[in-house]
Amino acid sequence: MTTIHIDRTSRWFGNVVAVNDITMQIAPGVTGLLGPNGAGKSTLIHMMGGFLAPSNGSVTLDSTPIWRNEQAYRQIGLVPEREGMYDFLTGYEFVLANAQLHQLPDPPAAARAALATVEMEYAQERKISTYSKGMRQRVKMASALVHEPSVLLLDEPFNGMDPRQRMQLMELLRRMGDEGRTVLFSSHILEEVEQLASHIEVVVAGRHAASGDFRKIRRLMTDRPHRYLVRSSDDRRLAAALIADASTAGIELDWSEQALRIQAIDFTRFTELLPRVAREAGITLYAVSPSDESLESVFSYLVAA
Missing domain, CATH: 3.30.70.100 (Alpha-Beta Plaits)
Incomplete structure (x- = not known):
């Protein structure tokens, strides 16, 4: 059972403090990271994914620091909010490239399985340049899942998805959480988090504001x-x-x-x-x-x- 521990962690960029002394634990199951835009959610996720070093404190995966730990990438799948995709590739080629980077024993089979998981087989031979926003999101998801990680980090994954795509992704994330994987997704929409997350962490202006299930968070908001x-x-x-x-x-x-x-x-x-x-x-x-x-x-x- 894989757990991420964030302990007294801060991250600053020059004079700007993006994350300020946050402590939280991301356990197996589905966790929602809730907060308004600019709250520091993306910075937190990038530190959990090993793409940013903490300026202070620590971010660990089962007690092992994630930063500069190549072995951690075998356990982590990251779906960033920003699109860093190669539009000249097909969806299949994009996911295959990630399977090859992970040196999987059968990259083509892994790529096809990941695309099937996100229901993108029908468009896998099309160029990414022809994809809608929702289709791009699903191919990014397939790329993050290709090596079957035990931890999945998603930054605003529902942006640009139509209602059907949103329901499919929610069902997939629920299933992964039920399997014992550690799934964290960020959102600025409380109702979105309520539908999916068994546990919610709230961040505001880089600070940890609240923690608990959606009933507790909803009660805090209603009782103010x-x-x-x-x-x-x-x-x-x-x-x-x-x-x-x-x-x-x-x-x-x-x-x-x-x-x-x-x-x-x-x-x-x-x-x-x-x-x-x-x-x-x-x-x-x-x-x-x-x-x-x-x-x-x-x-x-x-x-x-």
């Missing part, structure tokens, strides 16, 4: 304070009725917006309270909109929590 912009027929009276309830932590009148800015600390209670209070007081609600629902604001709350 929520901010709303509310317009009504009588903002002052509505504010007076809401401020007395324990579900709100603060209400202010925004003169420029002609609206109330409300911080709710009990999401469920507040969403039931607001329409009831307005109805009982004869107040018309013109608009109720969340003002802090971006991924960056949600994840930043987790870091500060």
